[in-house]
Amino acid sequence: MDFLGINIDKLFDANDQSNPLMWLVWIVPIIIFMFYGQRIQLQITSSEISKSLEKLKTYKEETKKELVEYIKTTLKPTVDPVQKIERFFEHFTIMPVDMDPNGIVQKVRHITRSREDYIRLQVKALSPDLSGLEASKIENILEVATTLHLLYKIVRHLFLTAKKQNNFPLILPLQMMMPFIMEEAEALKTAVSAFKQGQPIGDGIGPMVVGKMMLGAEKKTAAFETVWSENELEGRKLYLMKAEGPAATVGRPGDALEKILSENKPDIIIMVDAALKLEGEESGSVAQGFGAAIGGIGTDRFQMEEIATKHKIPIYAIVVKQSIKEAITLMKKEIADSAEKVTSQIHEIIKENTKTGQSALVIGVGNTLGVSQ
Numbered sequence: 354m355d356f357l358g359i360n361i362d363k364l365f366d367a368n369d370q371s372n373p374l375m376w377l378v379w380i381v382p383i384i385i386f387m388f389y390g391q392r393i394q395l396q397i398t399s400s401e402i403s404k405s406l407e408k409l410k411t412y413k414e415e416t417k418k419e420l421v422e423y424i425k426t427t428l429k430p431t432v433d434p435v436q437k438i439e440r441f442f443e444h445f446t447i448m449p450v451d452m453d454p455n456g457i458v459q460k461v462r463h464i465t466r467s468r469e470d471y472i473r474l475q476v477k478a479l480s481p482d483l484s485g486l487e488a489s490k491i492e493n494i495l496e497v498a499t500t501l502h503l504l505y506k507i508v509r510h511l512f513l514t515a516k517k518q519n520n521f522p523l524i525l526p527l528q529m530m531m532p533f534i535m536e537e538a539e540a541l542k543t544a545v546s547a548f549k550q551g552q553p554i555g556d557g558i559g560p561m562v563v564g565k566m567m568l569g570a571e572k573k574t575a576a577f578e579t580v581w582s583e584n585e586l587e588g589r590k591l592y593l594m595k596a597e598g599p600a601a602t603v604g605r606p607g608d609a610l611e612k613i614l615s616e617n618k619p620d621i622i623i624m625v626d627a628a629l630k631l632e633g634e635e636s637g638s639v640a641q642g643f644g645a646a647i648g649g650i651g652t653d654r655f656q657m658e659e660i661a662t663k664h665k666i667p668i669y670a671i672v673v674k675q676s677i678k679e680a681i682t683l684m685k686k687e688i689a690d691s692a693e694k695v696t697s698q699i700h701e702i703i704k705e706n707t708k709t710g711q712s713a714l715v716i717g718v719g720n721t722l723g724v725s726q
Contacts, residue, residue, distance in 0.1 A: 395521045398528050402512050405531050409508060412542040413501040417442075419545050420494050427487060428480040437479075441472070441495060442502045462652040486551065489600040493548045493722070497541045504538055540678035547683045548601060553723040555679040555688050559625040560595040562695045563717030564726040567593045572726060575612050579604030580726060586700060588709035592619055598721035606647065606716060607656030614660055619714040620707050622661060622668045623699055626718035627688075630674035637687035638674045639694050641702070646670035647718045669702050671695055 417438070424434050446468050449460035476491050477483055483491075508527070515524035547554050553561065570582035570593070581594040592613055596604030610622075626646040630636060645654045645661070645668055661668050673691050703713045 395515070395519060395524060398521070398524055399512070399516055402508075402524070402528060402531060405535055406505070406508055406512060408535065409501070409505045409538055412538050413498070413505045416494075416498045416501050416542055416545055419549070420491075420498050423494065423549055424479060424491060427491075428483060430479055434479060437475070438495070438498075441475075442499055444468075444499070458652055458655045461650065462656075465650065465652065486600050489602050489722075490548050490551060493601045493720075494545055497544055497548070501538060501541055504534060508534060537677060540676075540681055543678065544681040547681075548722065551599065551601075551723050553684045553689075554681055554720060555675045555684050556627045556681060556719040557684060557721055557724045558627050558673045558675075558688055558692065558695070559717035559719040560598060560721035560724045560726075561684075561689070561717070562625050562692050562699070563593050563595045563715055564598060564721070564724050565692065566591070566696065566699075566715065567595070567726045575609035576605040577608065578602045579606060579609040581609065581613055582726075586703055586713075589703055589707050590712035591703070592617060592712065592714040593717075594714065595717035595724075595726060596719075596721040598724040598726055601720060601722035603649070603718070603720050605653070606718060607653040607660075610657050610660055610714075610716070613714065614664060614666075617712065618664060619666060620711040621703070622666055622714045622716065623671065623702055624668060624716045624718055625671045625695060625699070626673075627675055627680050628672035629680070630676060634674050635687075636675050636679055636685060637691040639691055639698065640672050640674065641698060642670045642672070644668055644670055646672055667706070669706070671698055671702075 421435055421438060424430065424438075446464060449457060449464060451457050472492060472495070473488065476488050476495070479491070508531075511527045512524070515521075515527065544554070566584060567580075567582045570584050572580045572582050574597075575581040575594055578597045578600065579594065580597045581592060584591040584593060594606065594609055594613065596602050596606075613619075624646040626648070628640070628646070630638070645657045647654045647657065657668075673688060673695065675685075675688055679685055679688065699715055707713055
């Protein structure tokens with residue numbers, strides 16, 4: 354076939370080894386990708402990460418703006434809080450030396466609690482009339498804004514380092530992690546609305562279940578921002594414990610457990626908490642297991658395991674599955690609806706593992722924002 358005087362069939366005759374155009378068609382791209390393949394891939398990947406980085410920067414700036422506006426609207430401070438808030442974003446915590454692991458948990462607990470106490474005092478210093486509830490909201494929003502700020506800085510550092518060195522293998526792990534980073538960033542950004550309104554979040558399902566079981570009973574202080582009460586179930590004594598709502602706090606369950614066991618010795622401990630679901634699992638599905646169901650950096654979990662082991666008390670766990678976004682945003686209906694099922698399973702565990710006259714301690718673990726008792 355001829356086109357503009359060129360024999361097309363001959364041009365693309367694969368058997369014609371002497372055709373120079375065919376050599377160009379096959380060899381030139383191979384040579385280009387041999388010498389510039391990584392650089393081309395780096396440019397394509399950099400473009401994708403750059404878009405995510407801009408979105409992450411937007412989340413960071415918008416969250417910071419929401420925090421400042423909320424403080425100004427709620428507290429009406431006489432001094433502009435922007436400069437003070439800016440200092441929080443650059444705060445850091447140096448973990449203790451772990452070459453000798455003996456006593457490391459106590460050191461970590463001391464450092465993290467010192468940080469928490471400092472932030473709490475600084476937030477309360479914004480206004481002398483600041484209530485505990487509003488202070489807890491601001492602390493949580495500040496934590497969200499600080500986390501987003503740190504995420505942005507880390508991603509930007511890795512991205513710019515890879516680009517500076519034209520290093521594709523260095524940027525590849527970042528590309529693989531970006532979907533997970535952005536999922537967490539979007540969840541944090543969305544969480545601000547729930548914290549501002551003081552509404553229950555998915556992580557509050559544990560305190561919600563136990564709080565309902567505490568209705569009508571006398572509440573006593575067990576530890577900082579943590580309460581407990583007593584009740585009964587078919588001849589068994591129940592000790593019920595949760596963070597003190599409706600403030601946005603998780604309390605100090607480790608200290609509270611230590612205090613309760615210094616006065617009483619339950620025969621079993623049941624912990625109720627939210628748990629991250631695997632892809633494909635249904636939100637709000639309930640699962641049972643064994644061990645201390647509590648998140649965080651591990652200091653409270655270590656403390657509770659130590660106490661339970663010392664007193665030889667078995668720990669049963671009930672978890673409500675949810676995604677990371679569902680855990681820190683407004684509680685979804687399917688998660689709230691699981692409360693009755695969880696309560697039924699708590700009663701079942703108590704009846705199966707204790708006898709009449711024995712006792713059980715039920716602990717609702719999680720952020721008790723918007724959940725009273």
